[in-house]
Amino acid sequence: MTTDQSTTPRGGALAPLAIPVFRALWIAxxxxxxxxxxQTVGAQWLLVDEHAAPVVIALVQTASSLPVLLIGIPxxxxxxxxxxxxxxxxVQAFQVVVGLAMTVxxxxxxxxxxxxxxxxxxxxxASALQLPAYQALVPELVPRAAITxxxxxxxxGVNVARAIGPALAGVVIAQLGVPFVFAANALxxxxxxxxxxxxRGYQRPETRAEPFIDATRAGLRYVLHAGVVRRLLxxxxxxxxxxxxxxxxxxxxxSGPLGLSSGxxxxxxxxxxxxxxxxxxxxxxxxxxxxxxxxxxxxxxxFGISMGVVALxxxxxxxxxxxxxxxxxxxxxxxxxxxTVQAFLPAWVRARGLAxxxxxxxxxxxxxxxxxxxxxxxxxxxxxxxGAGVVTAASALLLxxxxxxxxxxxxxxxxxxxxxxxxxxxxxxxAATGETLVLLHWTVPEASVDVFRTRAASLGKSxxxxxxxxxxxxxxxxxxxxxxxxxxxxxxWQEHVDQHEVRQTGDDARTLDAVREVAGEPRVEHLVAVGVxxxxxxx
Numbered sequence: 361m362t363t364d365q366s367t368t369p370r371g372g373a374l375a376p377l378a379i380p381v382f383r384a385l386w387i388a389x390x391x392x393x394x395x396x397x398x399q400t401v402g403a404q405w406l407l408v409d410e411h412a413a414p415v416v417i418a419l420v421q422t423a424s425s426l427p428v429l430l431i432g433i434p435x436x437x438x439x440x441x442x443x444x445x446x447x448x449x450x451v452q453a454f455q456v457v458v459g460l461a462m463t464v465x466x467x468x469x470x471x472x473x474x475x476x477x478x479x480x481x482x483x484x485x486a487s488a489l490q491l492p493a494y495q496a497l498v499p500e501l502v503p504r505a506a507i508t509x510x511x512x513x514x515x516x517g518v519n520v521a522r523a524i525g526p527a528l529a530g531v532v533i534a535q536l537g538v539p540f541v542f543a544a545n546a547l548x549x550x551x552x553x554x555x556x557x558x559x560r561g562y563q564r565p566e567t568r569a570e571p572f573i574d575a576t577r578a579g580l581r582y583v584l585h586a587g588v589v590r591r592l593l594x595x596x597x598x599x600x601x602x603x604x605x606x607x608x609x610x611x612x613x614x615s616g617p618l619g620l621s622s623g624x625x626x627x628x629x630x631x632x633x634x635x636x637x638x639x640x641x642x643x644x645x646x647x648x649x650x651x652x653x654x655x656x657x658x659x660x661x662x663f664g665i666s667m668g669v670v671a672l673x674x675x676x677x678x679x680x681x682x683x684x685x686x687x688x689x690x691x692x693x694x695x696x697x698x699x700t701v702q703a704f705l706p707a708w709v710r711a712r713g714l715a716x717x718x719x720x721x722x723x724x725x726x727x728x729x730x731x732x733x734x735x736x737x738x739x740x741x742x743x744x745x746x747g748a749g750v751v752t753a754a755s756a757l758l759l760x761x762x763x764x765x766x767x768x769x770x771x772x773x774x775x776x777x778x779x780x781x782x783x784x785x786x787x788x789x790x791a792a793t794g795e796t797l798v799l800l801h802w803t804v805p806e807a808s809v810d811v812f813r814t815r816a817a818s819l820g821k822s823x824x825x826x827x828x829x830x831x832x833x834x835x836x837x838x839x840x841x842x843x844x845x846x847x848x849x850x851x852x853w854q855e856h857v858d859q860h861e862v863r864q865t866g867d868d869a870r871t872l873d874a875v876r877e878v879a880g881e882p883r884v885e886h887l888v889a890v891g892v893x894x895x896x897x898x899x
Contacts, residue, residue, distance in 0.1 A: 436715020
């Protein structure tokens with residue numbers, strides 16, 4: 361199996377599957393996700409059988425998601441620059457070992473709730489490490505025109521696993537026991553590992569190495585100063601925290617009000633998966649009709665209503681229908697927000713930006729599951745689940761009062777920055793790696809000062825997104841009333857070169873052009889720090 365993009369697949373939602381490497385990896389990820397869902401059901405049901413407290417059962421979701429909070433950002437930086445195939449091979453090998461240990465401990469009766477949560481945490485950490493790398497890998501495997509379809513197929517695979525894994529786990533638990541579920545998960549990791557080892561011809565993309573801390577700061581700085589990304593992340597968090605009460609408390613609803621066995625619990629999760637798969641196929645048409653913002657709002661409210669029905673109407677057919685609808689709504693929210701963020705992020709910071717997205721996604725999952733479990737102990741499962749449904753719907757309606765970002769006519773491709781002597785190479789290493797201060801001298805007509813300052817403020821945000829550690833606007837008191845100086849500082853000369861060559865998007869260029877319309881062309885100065893050693897003193 362070798363990497364080959366020479367054959368462009370025919371159009372259509374399934375087109376990327378015509379590429380052998382993508383098809384093999386997609387199948388491997390699907391099998392791995394099925395195993396992971398089986399493991400989650402097995403872990404939760406093992407705790408149910410041992411009559412663990414609701415908070416402990418809910419913590420299975422938290423233990424799986426919490427690692428993203430701890431290593432999500434570093435994982436994004438690693439995924440931006442390392443050999444992604446080798447990283448995936450190492451992670452899968454680690455997961456095979458952990459999965460086998462989990463199987464043996466459970467089969468011998470040595471698995472305690474604390475140990476179960478610890479092992480779940482380790483598997484979650486491995487998943488958190490590989491996720492940004494895999495997401496960044498997909499665009500390397502398929503033609504540019506097929507990237508959107510590939511992302512949609514990845515979402516479909518996740519939700520097919522959600523439909524199959526829990527139901528399969530219920531059957532295996534009923535017939536063979538929980539240890540066999542954990543063994544199946546270990547085998548799914550092994551299958552993914554074999555596919556990766558069989559993959560030949562992967563060429564690591566050429567990227568300029570950046571210091572780890574600098575690369576991390578650049579990624580965080582971009583998200584902090586990208587208003588569109590921040591708004592989408594807030595929408596995600598506000599939905600995920602209350603919505604995750606359903607996944608955390610559903611096993612207790614199954615074993616309590618519905619009186620179901622492990623097989624019945626698997627059936628409930630399969631209903632969610634069926635709805636999610638169906639939603640993945642219908643959402644493009646619905647999104648085209650409603651628009652992104654309205655779709656997210658409507659599906660968030662719909663998911664909240666589904667939660668209320670599951671909590672308050674403990675009739676199995678009704679609950680199954682509500683969960684199918686909830687699956688459609690879930691995919692409408694999560695996939696739409698994920699796809700919007702992925703399409704908006706510039707290529708130079710995509711893996712790091714997606715790592716922040718995953719941090720919010722899984723961090724909200726961990727917090728939401730933990731809160732649901734804690735509150736359910738004194739208030740009861742039904743009341744907490746119904747209340748969380750109300751909060752989910754109400755929060756979506758509240759966010760609807762603030763404007764959802766308009767993402768049409770956005771230019772996200774890299775656009776070289778005009779003017780400046782970036783072809784000049786500092787004459788020594790200290791200068792090349794030292795902080796760089798950029799000064800732009802603008803001449804502004806007095807009648808245009810207010811417009812200039814407003815547009816310059818937007819330009820300052822653009823400078824920060826692309827790497828400026830700080831930015832200020834000054835009036836040059838000694839050079840006349842129309843003299844203004846824009847000053848910003850970046851970490852190194854090379855980082856400033858990157859600002860010019862790869863980090864500025866078409867949107868940034870339009871912001872800069874708006875300033876040039878009122879202030880003309882600036883005179884540019886570059887000051888590069890070389891470091892000054894303190895003179896030694898004597899006596």
